[in-house]
Amino acid sequence: MYYNNFGDRKLPMLMDFYELTMANGYFANGMKEDIVYFDMFFRKNPDGAGFSIVAGLEQVIQYIKELKFNDHDIEYLRSKNMFKEEFLQYLKNFKFSGDIYAIPEGTPVFPNEPLITVRAKSIDAQLIETMLLLTINHQSLIATKANRVVRAAKGRPIMEFGARRSQGYDGAIYGARAAYIGGVVGTATTLADEAFGVPALGTMAHSWVQMYESEYEAFKVYAENYPDSCTLLIDTYNVIKSGIPNAIRISKEILEPMGKRLKGVRIDSGDIAYLSKKCRKMLNEANLHDCAIVASNSLDEFIITDLLDQGAKIDSFGVGERLITAKSEPVFGCVYKLAAIEKNGEIIPKIKISENEEKITNPGYKKVWRLYDKKADNPIADVVALHNEVIDDTKPYTIFDEIHVWKKKKVTRFYAKNLQVPVFIGGECVYESPSLNEIRDYCKKEVDNLWNEVKRFTNPHTYYVDLSSDLWICKQDLIGQYSFK
Amino acid sequence: MYYNNFGDRKLPMLMDFYELTMANGYFANGMKEDIVYFDMFFRKNPDGAGFSIVAGLEQVIQYIKELKFNDHDIEYLRSKNMFKEEFLQYLKNFKFSGDIYAIPEGTPVFPNEPLITVRAKSIDAQLIETMLLLTINHQSLIATKANRVVRAAKGRPIMEFGARRSQGYDGAIYGARAAYIGGVVGTATTLADEAFGVPALGTMAHSWVQMYESEYEAFKVYAENYPDSCTLLIDTYNVIKSGIPNAIRISKEILEPMGKRLKGVRIDSGDIAYLSKKCRKMLNEANLHDCAIVASNSLDEFIITDLLDQGAKIDSFGVGERLITAKSEPVFGCVYKLAAIEKNGEIIPKIKISENEEKITNPGYKKVWRLYDKKADNPIADVVALHNEVIDDTKPYTIFDEIHVWKKKKVTRFYAKNLQVPVFIGGECVYESPSLNEIRDYCKKEVDNLWNEVKRFTNPHTYYVDLSSDLWICKQDLIGQYSFK
Missing domain, CATH: 3.20.20.70 (Aldolase class I)
Known part of the structure; x- marks a missing residue:
């Protein structure tokens, strides 16, 4: 692809300044090797829709592959008089070394499920935040809007x-x-x-x-x-x-x-x-x-x-x-939130509490499962689970609403698919993006398979994105720890 | 400036495909040396506001300076089997050779006045359309929105x-x-x-x-x-x-x-x-x-x-x-319209008629004058005039509404300023962009000078942008020629 590198565009410096102040802080505080888990997810579909289309992964991959800082960047940062010299030297030789899992481009996706999960050293995970969000937010916004126009x-x-x-x-x-x-x-x-x-x-x-x-x-x-x-x-x-x-x-x-x-x-x-x-x-x-x-x-x-x-x-x-510009709603609101840290090899789930309840995060290292009807291939529900859980699709599985827990549904005759695929492992890219036409065809097929009730423009059915009971318990425990009387 | 060139980004090919089909057509039809006049203007302020802020000229200048097509571009176009080989050779050696006049960045501007006027060969004027619009639309959108937020x-x-x-x-x-x-x-x-x-x-x-x-x-x-x-x-x-x-x-x-x-x-x-x-x-x-x-x-x-x-x-x-994203209204609607052509040295005004009356264009090669109160330095009104008109500010000047022509106002004790400055003459840049801080200071000063009634968010006063009587007569004549009974 002719445009498939960012070349001298210097996008590595397209990051929120706080990524650098935080990274410098982790470095100074001996935390640079600490392993962390971040999830990227969005909280609502634009235009009150029933689903969105995720896009932009190919550019995320390019960005991660090319991510390095040149002398000009280092000199600029030095001029700020805020960063330790050792940190600047570290940046000079920086190469992303973490793992990234992502839902492939063109997939219909729903609020509150991790589109991308990053497992990396604290500095690595923080430095890539802005570009991951920007890339996925922009392309998902436009793919989602275009799909609406096309269906109309x-x-x-x-x-x-x-x-x-x-x-x-x-x-x-x-x-x-x-x-x-x-x-x-x-x-x-x-x-x-x-x-x-x-x-x-x-x-x-x-x-x-x-x-x-x-x-x-x-x-x-x-x-x-x-x-x-x-x-x-x-x-x-x-x-x-x-x-x-x-x-x-x-x-x-x-x-x-x-x-x-x-x-x-x-x-x-x-x-x-x-x-x-x-x-x-x-x-x-x-x-x-x-x-x-x-x-x-x-x-x-x-x-x-x-x-x-x-x-x-x-x-x-x-x-x-x-x-x-996706004029009717020109913002796709993915956020990038810390979900866990590793301490002595143990994964410790982390939560962000908020007085806006919808801003409370799902803790832990997670996976997203999509349950499909075995016969019709329609997606029935998505389940966000802890990473070590496996949904056994040989027997019925009960999903339940996170808030109104008495609202349950037993799913039978389904098959379960893990939506995220490995994209980077240990800093090496292990995923080859499909061609643009393949992504487009896949998107069409997946959207065709959604229930019509999810696809209508006005008051669409809210597709189920539920938590596994293990994740639900983990979350309630953490909320309990941070409830201030 | 470190980022002040587009380098290998290939923005020359960021153009609507029709610019190329039209340019190829002018070339084939012996019209490539024909001189044309285009105006860039917008039709309404975002958010129902009383004014907008124009921005992006520095990037327009960079683009024009760097505008050339490389072998890959020519090869791509050749593969379309739509373009004459002579045209492709012409593109290979293309360099913008026209004149550009523009209102400086940071100026408060109003609907229906030319922010940029291009006088160039037909091909030159057409090829730059998309990038001029894109650049000015984007930066004006954000400068205008930011200024609202800052004032709030x-x-x-x-x-x-x-x-x-x-x-x-x-x-x-x-x-x-x-x-x-x-x-x-x-x-x-x-x-x-x-x-x-x-x-x-x-x-x-x-x-x-x-x-x-x-x-x-x-x-x-x-x-x-x-x-x-x-x-x-x-x-x-x-x-x-x-x-x-x-x-x-x-x-x-x-x-x-x-x-x-x-x-x-x-x-x-x-x-x-x-x-x-x-x-x-x-x-x-x-x-x-x-x-x-x-x-x-x-x-x-x-x-x-x-x-x-x-x-x-x-x-x-x-x-x-x-x-x-200028979320409340994420589109700045500048258009780029043919205003005149030259035939044997004579400027022939051109008009675009429309069943949407507000889409009828102002014909002719034009200038924009801003009339300021001599004492308070407040802008009183803008007048769009033919290029050879001069507003004599030593005596009273009568402005009138284009539609309700009986609505007149005599302006006294004013001075008149020609808002556009020469930016390119014969393809050479003759303008040096002020520093970003100078542009920002100038913007603040010019906005401070606007009447408060123009600046309020709800139902602002509509600032006068009137046509000179010569331009008004020219426009009415042309509308008459194209009225279909």
């Missing part, structure tokens, strides 16, 4: 059009990658094609049409240059009175005599429901049943649903700013 | 804490830069300090506290390591019953014996208004009047206003996800 279009292709409104260059580049995982068919961002193979497409802006004496001439030049992929933007002056009649003329006068067909027309403003129906009728009357109508203009899953409900005659959508 | 805090310092929730790496890096222009005092993002000199600060995460046997021990180790900058995170277990008592003990037992003071405590969850008052009282009773209370946890300008209204005792704020 009910099979009609979605093109990602948002680079110009994205939040920074990487917002566009990795945003296009994540959107592709979520199911868009392509992007307007050329670099995402060159770098990742996300198919790039594009035809013309209004400026093209304005450049010529007339809309007809502008269309004519375009058709002559691109007879095989001629999609015309028809709303520069007036869709019905000018754009469509000119497009039809182009088809008849330029393309059909060459044995070509008008591939599409695009509407980027106005009442798209109304205009698309009117356009469809005019195109059909001109025997252009195969000419696709493409719509764009601040679309998202809600407007697309609404357009289709109105019977809009749209064959594909270009979705820009509202996808690339 | 009424003089209390704001720290930018958002990297982990930003939309991609550049979202964090350039987001911190833009937030600093908007007035934050520093950032948690280390790289933004190393690269741009935005002061980076940070102390500890909850994990630090959890790593030790007790909160007291965690605080003690921190205080011993950082006696000069000791801010303690007090909400890991219980703010009132554990965090504050332990912080006070640290001050008495560790810091004061060393002749040091406890610099601050940070609250990151719970009822911050209530907790801050209670903490202030306990700290004061312990003679720690100088210990600052820092608040964080999903803050923004609305919550900060509300906290201060409740009399919360907060001395500074850490603002994360809602600033770095």
Whole structure:
């Protein structure tokens, strides 16, 4: 992959400053070899949805592989007069040496289950916090949003059009990658094609049409240059009175005599429901049943649903700013929390208490199990368990609600899968990322398998993510230790 | 500046694919030397605000300076089988050769005035569209949001804490830069300090506290390591019953014996208004009047206003996800529209008509004038005029509303300033960006000078951005030409 290294971008220094003050503190305090366990998880799905799509692992892997500090970085840190010289020397030779387990990209995931678990020396685990969160938060946000938009279009292709409104260059580049995982068919961002193979497409802006004496001439030049992929933007002056009649003329006068067909027309403003129906009728009357109508203009899953409900005659959508920024809820809230430490080889679970109950963490070194219906392959529930627990899927397993513990459900005829895979062991990468197309296909299959009740936009069913009873007891014990009267 | 080049990042290919299909079309059609004029402008302020802050010009300049296509790019484009070989050869030797005029970074700006005007060959002007929009949209979005948050805090310092929730790496890096222009005092993002000199600060995460046997021990180790900058995170277990008592003990037992003071405590969850008052009282009773209370946890300008209204005792704020993504409205909507073309040395104005009236563009090669009150230095109104018009500020000038033309106002005792400055002339950069601190100071001064009525969050006064009568007539003429009966 051409873009698959961060090169001289210096992303190692893209970290919260407190990672460095803490690391320096652990170093000074003789704790640098202490083994710790961190979980990355999120607390709620964006947009009140029933699930999210995790993405970004391939970039996490790149980052960890390339993570080192150069002389400039060390000099900069020295200038702060806060760091011990021994610590700076240590950083100079730093290489991540821990273990990372992660849920593969494209998997539907749910609140409160560890997407990534890190077992590493205290310094290693702390230094990677910001980049892990940033990478997974960003790409999961966009993959999740894209998947919603794609599902709203009910099979009609979605093109990602948002680079110009994205939040920074990487917002566009990795945003296009994540959107592709979520199911868009392509992007307007050329670099995402060159770098990742996300198919790039594009035809013309209004400026093209304005450049010529007339809309007809502008269309004519375009058709002559691109007879095989001629999609015309028809709303520069007036869709019905000018754009469509000119497009039809182009088809008849330029393309059909060459044995070509008008591939599409695009509407980027106005009442798209109304205009698309009117356009469809005019195109059909001109025997252009195969000419696709493409719509764009601040679309998202809600407007697309609404357009289709109105019977809009749209064959594909270009979705820009509202996808690339996940406008309706532009933050994916993964956190990275200490779950345990090792003392003399023993794993000691740790908890963060909070007056906001939902911010209390799940302690311990954990695994996530997904229980699937044996026959239909639908996921039934996820169970977060301690790492040494094994869910025996040869007999019934009872799940229960963490708060309302009397709410139980006996799961039968299921198979259990451990969702996390080993990615780094002892600092060495042991995982090969699937190709982007494989991730995208896997995502589609897994989302298809979810219950429809989990997938609806309004008031979706809350998928079960329960704690094993061992983990539940461990958590209650720790809460008890920290309850202040 | 250490980060001041994009190096091997290949941002030249970060463009919408249609820029390339159009450029190839202009090339094939003998129009590559045609001179065109494009304006970049936005249509409404985010969050219903009265103004925005423009930012990102320094990165636009870097991009234009470095803009070239390498062999890999050409090979990629060739593989698409859409581009003429002559065009690919032309791209190989491409260097931007046009003129760019722009409003300097940190300036308060208003809808419908050109922030940037490009006069260039058709291909040059088209190829730079995406990166200009992306850069200015992103940084203006964050500078504008940061400025709102800063103003809400009424003089209390704001720290930018958002990297982990930003939309991609550049979202964090350039987001911190833009937030600093908007007035934050520093950032948690280390790289933004190393690269741009935005002061980076940070102390500890909850994990630090959890790593030790007790909160007291965690605080003690921190205080011993950082006696000069000791801010303690007090909400890991219980703010009132554990965090504050332990912080006070640290001050008495560790810091004061060393002749040091406890610099601050940070609250990151719970009822911050209530907790801050209670903490202030306990700290004061312990003679720690100088210990600052820092608040964080999903803050923004609305919550900060509300906290201060409740009399919360907060001395500074850490603002994360809602600033770095501009969560309340995460899109800055600059567009880039053809305004004119040159034919035989004559400038021919161009317009984009739309059934959405607000999408009709202002035609022609233009300038933006800002009229200031001679005595108070407050901006009174902006006037968008044709480029050859001069506003004579020695006599009264009448502005009028574009739609309700009977709404007029005679402006007297004013001076007029042309807001755009030349940045590139004939492809050569003729502008030196001020330092980041100069931009930040200039922004503060210009915002201070705005009327309070323009600055309020709810229903602000709509600042006048009017057209000169020559421009108004030009626009009406063109609308008339394209009105379809």
